[in-house]
Amino acid sequence: MxxxxxxxxxxxxxxxxxxxxxxxxxxxxxxxxxxxxxxxxxxxxxxxxxxxxxxxxxxxxxxxxxxSIYDEIIMAHRTLELILTKSGVNSDTACEQIERIDYLMDDVSVQKLFKSLGQPQTCPHGKPIKVN
Amino acid sequence: MxxxxxxxxxxxxxxxxxxxxxxxxxxxxxxxxxxxxxxxxxxxxxxxxxxxxxxxxxxxxxxxxxxSIYDEIIMAHRTLELILTKSGVNSDTACEQIERIDYLMDDVSVQKLFKSLGQPQTCPHGKPIKVN
DNA sequence: CATATAATTAGTATAATACTAAAATATATA
DNA sequence: TATATATTTTAGTATTATACTAATTATATG
The missing domain is CATH 1.10.10.10 (Winged helix-like DNA-binding domain superfamily/Winged helix DNA-binding domain)
Structure with a gap:
C-alpha cells in the first residue's frame, strides 16, 4: 500500500x-x-x-x-463520488472532480469514510464499490 | 472563481x-x-x-x-476535514490528507457539501469555517 | 519481399520544484 | 559616512512529469 x-x-x-x-x-x-x-x-x-x-x-x-493500486483508487473514487452526489452534486461533475483527487487519498481515511456511509455496495452509477 | x-x-x-x-x-x-x-x-x-x-x-x-482563493481553499479544507473527522479520522491525519486536495476542489461542489453538513460554523479545531 | 503498422530513439520544450554560489542592493550600526 | 550585515536577485544547474515531432527500427501481413 x-x-x-x-x-x-x-x-x-x-x-x-x-x-x-x-x-x-x-x-x-x-x-x-x-x-x-x-x-x-x-x-x-x-x-x-x-x-x-x-x-x-x-x-x-x-x-x-x-x-491493488487500482482498487484503492476506485474505492476512493466511488466513496467520494457517493458523498458528493448525496450532497446534490451532479454525478458527471462529481466524477470529474473526484478524478483529480482520488489517487491522492489515504486508504485508511477512505476506509473510514466508506464505513461511515454504511458500506454501500454500489456507487451512484450502480457499479460495485469494492472490488477485492 | x-x-x-x-x-x-x-x-x-x-x-x-x-x-x-x-x-x-x-x-x-x-x-x-x-x-x-x-x-x-x-x-x-x-x-x-x-x-x-x-x-x-x-x-x-x-x-x-x-x-478569495484562500477563502475557497480554507472552505474546502474545513468542510472536508469535518467529513473525515466525523467518520473517525484523527484530526491531524485528516488535516494532512486534506492539504493535498483542498486546492483542487471545485467550489460549487464544496458549497453543496457544506450545505449538506448543515452549514456548520466551526471546523473540528474550532476555527470559523466561512471567512467572508 | 515489400509494405504497413507499431515501437523506439533522439531531440526539443515547458512548468514546477529546488539547489548553490555569487552579485547586487538595502539596511543598520559603529 | 563607511563598513558590516542582511536581504534580494541573478545565474547557473538539476530533476520530474508532461508532451511533442521526426526519424529509425522492428514486426507483422499481404
Whole structure:
C-alpha cells in the first residue's frame, strides 16, 4: 500500500483496468489517454519501473501491485463520488472532480469514510464499490 | 472563481494569510515554507504574475483575488476535514490528507457539501469555517 | 519481399520544484 | 559616512512529469 503516483499515471492505471477486455498495446494506451506514442512510451516505462504494469510481447497489463493500486483508487473514487452526489452534486461533475483527487487519498481515511456511509455496495452509477 | 494553482502555491497562499499578523518578506516565506530564498523568489514571482500576491517595499501580501482563493481553499479544507473527522479520522491525519486536495476542489461542489453538513460554523479545531 | 503498422530513439520544450554560489542592493550600526 | 550585515536577485544547474515531432527500427501481413 502507500503508493505515490501522478495524475497521468493514475489515468493509465484506470484505463488499463477498465479496458482489460482485450489486449492493450502501447498505441491503444496512447489512443485512450489521447497522447502521442512517445509520450505513452515514457509513461509506460515509468509505470514499469515502479512495478505497476508489465509488458509481455507488447501487451501491457497491470501487475498484482498495479491492480491493488487500482482498487484503492476506485474505492476512493466511488466513496467520494457517493458523498458528493448525496450532497446534490451532479454525478458527471462529481466524477470529474473526484478524478483529480482520488489517487491522492489515504486508504485508511477512505476506509473510514466508506464505513461511515454504511458500506454501500454500489456507487451512484450502480457499479460495485469494492472490488477485492 | 476557477483558479489553477499548484501545491506549493497553495502552501504559500495559506502561509501568507495565516501569518498576516506581521509583515512578511521573502526570507520569512522561505523560512515558513522551508525552502531556500531563490526557490521562494521564483514561487513569489509566479504568484505575482498571477495577481495572487503583491509586493510593496519587500512586504508580500495577498491581493483581493489572493484572499478569495484562500477563502475557497480554507472552505474546502474545513468542510472536508469535518467529513473525515466525523467518520473517525484523527484530526491531524485528516488535516494532512486534506492539504493535498483542498486546492483542487471545485467550489460549487464544496458549497453543496457544506450545505449538506448543515452549514456548520466551526471546523473540528474550532476555527470559523466561512471567512467572508 | 515489400509494405504497413507499431515501437523506439533522439531531440526539443515547458512548468514546477529546488539547489548553490555569487552579485547586487538595502539596511543598520559603529 | 563607511563598513558590516542582511536581504534580494541573478545565474547557473538539476530533476520530474508532461508532451511533442521526426526519424529509425522492428514486426507483422499481404
Amino acid at each position: 502507500e503508493y505515490n503516483i501522478t495524475r497521468k499515471e493514475r489515468d493509465c492505471i484506470v484505463a488499463l483496468y477498465e479496458n482489460s477486455g482485450f489486449p492493450l498495446r502501447l498505441f491503444n494506451i496512447a489512443d485512450i489517454l489521447k497522447i502521442k506514442a512517445p509520450t505513452a512510451y515514457e509513461l509506460v516505462k515509468r509505470l514499469e519501473s515502479k512495478n505497476i504494469i508489465n509488458k509481455t510481447n507488447g501487451i501491457i497489463s497491470l501487475t498484482t501491485y498495479g491492480i | 476557477e483558479y489553477n494553482i499548484t501545491r506549493k502555491e497553495r502552501d504559500c497562499i495559506v502561509a501568507l494569510y495565516e501569518n498576516s499578523g506581521f509583515p512578511l518578506r521573502l526570507f520569512n516565506i522561505a523560512d515558513i515554507l522551508k525552502i531556500k530564498a531563490p526557490t521562494a523568489y521564483e514561487l513569489v514571482k509566479r504568484l505575482e504574475s498571477k495577481n495572487i500576491i503583491n509586493k510593496t517595499n519587500g512586504i508580500i501580501s495577498l491581493t483581493t483575488y489572493g484572499i
